[in-house]
Amino acid sequence: MARTGRPRAFDKDQALERALLLFWSRGYGATSVQDLVDALELERGSLYGAFGDKRSFYLAAVRLYWDIYERRLAEALETGPVLPALREVLAIPTQLxxxxxxxxxxxxxxxxxxxxxxxxxxxxxxxxxxxSNARFVQIVADALRRAQAEGEVTQAADPEDQARLLLFTVQGLSLVSRTGLDTATALSAVDALLDALRA
Structure with missing residues (x-):
């Protein structure tokens, strides 16, 4: 007869959400197992039993991060004008x-x-x-296709190419924003890019 073991005395989903915030604020390398133990108020054995090693825990947090981001991205671009929604998406790294x-x-x-x-x-x-990058391009390209059909976005470029340019922009802005980039400066660059997409 298989042993069921002791039930976990914590909420695994909540622990993963908290770990996500810790990894997101400190990065993978700068977050130690002891940092996770302290922040989550777990024993090491419980942490390893639930999530495996630090790398596995980190990748689980990244997948959760993307699931949340993708859902919000899709919802933002689902209806209404696309360019204002894209501006909000691209501005997120400056508002963390x-x-x-x-x-x-x-x-x-x-x-x-x-x-x-x-x-x-x-x-x-x-x-x-x-x-994750492929899904970003797919979701944004679909929205840009709709925006082209509605006359909001220029027909001069392929939606997938436009979406890839936006991906490169948001990732670059995300990295540069870690140096303390001024929000107004970042938004000026975003606006310049979006202006080039207008019909």
Missing amino acids: QEYASDVGVPQGCMIGNTLAELVPQDAEAREVVAR
């Missing part, structure tokens, strides 16, 4: 102070951070980043 918690202030984009810290040495991390 609003997401501050007791474990810190988020830094940049977790997908971009993973790209900088773990890729290309880690094949699984590379796959997570590649899949």
Whole structure:
């Protein structure tokens, strides 16, 4: 008869959400297992039993981050004018102070951070980043196609190419924003890019 073991005395989903904020504010390398134990108020054995090693825990947090981001991206672009919605999406890296918690202030984009810290040495991390980037391009390209049909966006460029340019912009802005980029300066650059997309 298989042993069921002791039931976990914590909420795994809540622990992952808290770990996401910790990893997002400090990065993978600067977050130790002890930091996770302290922030989540878990025993090491419980943490390892629930999530595996630190790398597995981090990648689970990145996947959760992307699931949340993708849902918000799709909702933002679902209806209404596309360009104002894209402006809000592109501006997020400059507004992360609003997401501050007791474990810190988020830094940049977790997908971009993973790209900088773990890729290309880690094949699984590379796959997570590649899949997330592909979904960003797909969602944004679909919205741009609709915007072209409605006369909001120029017909002069392919929607996939436009979406890739926006991906490169948001990832670059995300990394640069970690140096303390002024919000007004960042938004001026975003506006210049979006103006080039207008019909």
